[in-house]
Amino acid sequence: xxxxxxxxxxxxxxxxxxxxxxxxxxxxxxxxxxxxxxxxxxxxxxxxxxxxxxxxxxxxxxxxxxxxxxxxxxxxxxxxxxxxxxxxxxxxxxxxxxxxxxxxxxxxxxxxxxxxxxxxxxxxxxxxxxxxxxxxxxxxxxxxxxxxxxxxxxxxxxxxxxxxxxxxxxxxxxxxxxxxxxxxxxxxxxxxxxxxxxxxxxxxxxxxxxxxxxxxxxxxxxxxxxxxxxxxxxxxxxxxxxxxxxxxxxxxxxxxxxxxxxxxxxxxxxxxxxxxxxxxxxxxxxxxxxxxxxxxxxxxxxxxxxxxxxxxxxxxxxxxxxxxxxxxxxxxxxxxxxxxxxxxxxxxxxxxxxxxxxxxxxxxxxxxxxxxxxxxxxxxxxxxxxxxxxxxxxxxxxxxxxxxxxxxxxxxxxxxxxxxxxxxxxxxxxxxxxxxxxxxxxxxxxxxxxxxxxxxxxxxxxxxxxxxxxxxxxxxx
Numbered sequence: 001x002x003x004x005x006x007x008x009x010x011x012x013x014x015x016x017x018x019x020x021x022x023x024x025x026x027x028x029x030x031x032x033x034x035x036x037x038x039x040x041x042x043x044x045x046x047x048x049x050x051x052x053x054x055x056x057x058x059x060x061x062x063x064x065x066x067x068x069x070x071x072x073x074x075x076x077x078x079x080x081x082x083x084x085x086x087x088x089x090x091x092x093x094x095x096x097x098x099x100x101x102x103x104x105x106x107x108x109x110x111x112x113x114x115x116x117x118x119x120x121x122x123x124x125x126x127x128x129x130x131x132x133x134x135x136x137x138x139x140x141x142x143x144x145x146x147x148x149x150x151x152x153x154x155x156x157x158x159x160x161x162x163x164x165x166x167x168x169x170x171x172x173x174x175x176x177x178x179x180x181x182x183x184x185x186x187x188x189x190x191x192x193x194x195x196x197x198x199x200x201x202x203x204x205x206x207x208x209x210x211x212x213x214x215x216x217x218x219x220x221x222x223x224x225x226x227x228x229x230x231x232x233x234x235x236x237x238x239x240x241x242x243x244x245x246x247x248x249x250x251x252x253x254x255x256x257x258x259x260x261x262x263x264x265x266x267x268x269x270x271x272x273x274x275x276x277x278x279x280x281x282x283x284x285x286x287x288x289x290x291x292x293x294x295x296x297x298x299x300x301x302x303x304x305x306x307x308x309x310x311x312x313x314x315x316x317x318x319x320x321x322x323x324x325x326x327x328x329x330x331x332x333x334x335x336x337x338x339x340x341x342x343x344x345x346x347x348x349x350x351x352x353x354x355x356x357x358x359x360x361x362x363x364x365x366x367x368x369x370x371x372x373x374x375x376x377x378x379x380x381x382x383x384x385x386x387x388x389x390x391x392x393x394x395x396x397x398x399x400x401x402x403x404x405x406x407x408x409x410x411x412x413x414x415x416x417x418x419x420x421x422x423x424x425x426x427x428x429x430x431x432x433x434x435x436x437x438x439x440x441x442x443x444x445x446x447x448x449x450x451x452x453x454x455x456x457x458x459x460x461x462x463x464x465x466x467x468x469x470x471x472x473x474x475x476x477x
Contacts, residue, residue, distance in 0.1 A: 014467050018244050021049060025467040025468045139189045139195040188249075228469075241415075243437075248278050249414075251418065300342050350391075375441060375442060378397050426452050429452060434460065
């Protein structure tokens with residue numbers, strides 16, 4: 001694993017910076033414990049990986065960021081204005097070619113020199129901006145930064161704002177500044193090697209900006225392996241299936257049965273890893289497309305020609321943090337006109353209410369809640385009732401499995417790739433550990449059961465086993 005197993009004297013920490021949620025654990029060498037980092041969240045040990053930057057410069061992270069965003073955008077009409085960028089694009093107008101009879105030579109004397117002034121459509125009354133899924137964006141080389149109310153932020157700076165909350169919790173727990181941390185990282189930030197390198201470098205820079213001077217990276221599923229194996233003094237081959245908000249990661253490790261944590265870690269070997277960028281967030285979007293879009297007119301027709309509604313409207317529903325941008329006078333008036341001539345006026349009225357009331361985030365949470373319910377129930381409902389919106393869509397496990405069938409195929413391919421890299425068959429793996437909220441989905445567990453056997457499966461702490469294992473490793477990093 002590339003670790004120097006000289007035990008550190010002071011408290012060590014492991015950080016699982018996630019696409020949807022983040023967690024942190026600390027270890028004193030004897031025990032590891034997960035810290036509370038967001039008291040406003042349903043689970044205080046989880047920090048939603050959200051950042052809200054207000055117009056006055058205030059920066060809010062976690063559950064409060066989402067709550068503030070919703071509160072400040074409900075019923076807010078977006079005001080946009082054309083802004084002169086101060087750029088003039090020159091051009092020449094003269095004789096043009098004739099498509100029918102061939103080219104007509106351009107006569108220099110007829111050329112006219114003109115210029116176009118570049119302008120942009122800018123929102124002028126936004127109270128703030130919300131950032132989510134920053135971990136996913138770390139790999140995007142073209143996304144170097146963004147302008148927020150006149151201040152330029154690099155993506156590393158945005159990520160560091162979230163990590164600072166975690167750093168503060170660790171320092172408070174330790175009673176002193178903690179300079180070192182082991183950070184988890186997915187097996188693949190991206191399927192492209194160059195993007196993978198960029199993402200890790202950016203996350204390391206963000207950690208430094210947050211105050212961590214010494215940063216070590218370890219695959220997230222390795223952390224979950226260590227969390228399980230560290231207290232078991234026997235030889236074993238473990239597979240960890242870690243399915244969070246952004247990635248499906250697989251790791252196969254071998255642990256020896258030596259006495260003592262340091263010896264067992266020293267003897268451990270990573271046999272094979274694999275991963276695909278398919279997980280919880282993508283599954284939520286598929287449910288929304290299949291079950292929710294029709295409630296807002298995705299199948300509606302309008303106008304004399306009975307045209308379908310533009311797809312960009314529904315793409316923005318998925319991108320809920322930008323839904324408010326549709327709440328312009330132009331868009332709302334267009335929807336009113338479309339509603340009058342539509343074969344589904346109620347659905348279009350619901351879409352208009354969704355936009356004007358900025359209900360994108362509450363709706364997304366209802367979809368996520370229904371998905372989670374299917375982990376224990378055979379059938380559930382997506383219920384969302386607000387003025388002009390009435391959604392009560394039944395969702396059965398069998399239908400859910402069909403919706404995500406193409407994702408399950410990609411997950412199975414990752415399992416096979418990890419086995420191939422390790423040179424092992426399913427029967428040669430002693431234990432299959434699952435972690436991450438998406439690992440609770442029955443279709444995923446059925447896939448794992450069919451391949452490895454029910455007796456081999458063991459669910460670890462859904463959201464914090466990775467951070468706990470990273471903290472243990474940090475004692476020797």
